[in-house]
Amino acid sequence: MNKIGILGGTFDPVHKTHIKMALTAKEYLGLDKVLLMPSKKPPHKFDAGIAPEEDRLNMLKASLENIDGLEASDYELKRDGFTYTADTLSALKKELPDTDIYFLIGEDSLMYIDEWYKPDAIFANARIAAFARGTKSEHKLNEKISSIRNVFPAADIVTVPFEADDVSSSSFRELIKAGDLKKASEIIPKEALDYISKHGLYSGSADKLSNQEQILRLTEMVKGILKPSRFEHSLGVSYTAASLAMRYGADVYKARVAGILHDCAKYLSDDEQIAFAKEKGIELTEAEIANPALIHAKTGAYFAKVKYEIEDPEIINAIRYHTTGKEDMTLLEKIIFCADYMEPNRKSIPGLDSIRNIIFKNLDKAALMICDNTLNYLDSLGIVPDEQTKKTRDYLKEHLDDKADV
């Protein structure tokens, strides 16, 4: 029986790492060939700095021309409308009933594949081969695989050892912006780089995007990395923050950006948060080490700057202080702090209704109620709160202006 691998992705543009992944899987799994299949661009991505489908496919074709067993495939691009992985794999299996299809995915994607659209159809039509980064996460990965198998007995999942390089499209864009083509050639195959130069792709930097394009770009990026429920929460915070910004005269665009990005580091586990902070020289307090769930505010601010290319310090600080607040918060910081607590997806917690009721009348009072609620909640669980939350509460209490009620 023939064995083929499918490696999907935006390929915007193809990286050397993609090629290395495909070759590694081909050899490790004994595949006849691997199809690198660019995904369609949802219509709303159109102007968000993503290269056109034809260019992404052409770059891939040129880069794979002289590599045995790797092929660029326009299968997904040719399909009508927006397509889900489950539909693509079902259609492909129908066309190739005598072929074993291996769907190649990263370790991060495997953690959520059971939340994708029609996971049973995915498992029924393909074997899943997940690239495993090594011993550090092996335990977590194996646990996830057995939990998937419990729910979907048909799921056939194998792992492929793969040491990933730290490559991202944004690092590539940085290099192009800086005019460092030599460094870019270490990341991007030569053929793709020639295509980029010839067609003038990626010359517009993120900061030249309109506000609307920028929001779409960030939303797509965050969607790709957060689990679906966390992504929904981030959208909720973004829209709630926008409403509060309208009410209180803050910058609506900044509120939306800070809202969508505020939990962008939340996909890292507790151990990873600590390790990442240490590696990047981000100082942690004792409370943060004892309760690593708080750290994502600091790592998130770091990502916002470095990965999402946000330069505005107001937005960065709103992300930085969204978990604990701080004394004398700016209007935007206060808005994100509150929106995070009361956005529409939040499950009902005691006091939430009164906070939602008061927040459009007196923002400070709502912020104070949120601090009190958080402190009471942590107390009931026997968790020592971050000192900063107490300081935020005390400051708000001292400066509360009841007359601000409208």
Ligand SMILES: [Fe+2]
């Ligand atoms: Fe958060």
Ligand SMILES: [Fe+2]
């Ligand atoms: Fe949040």
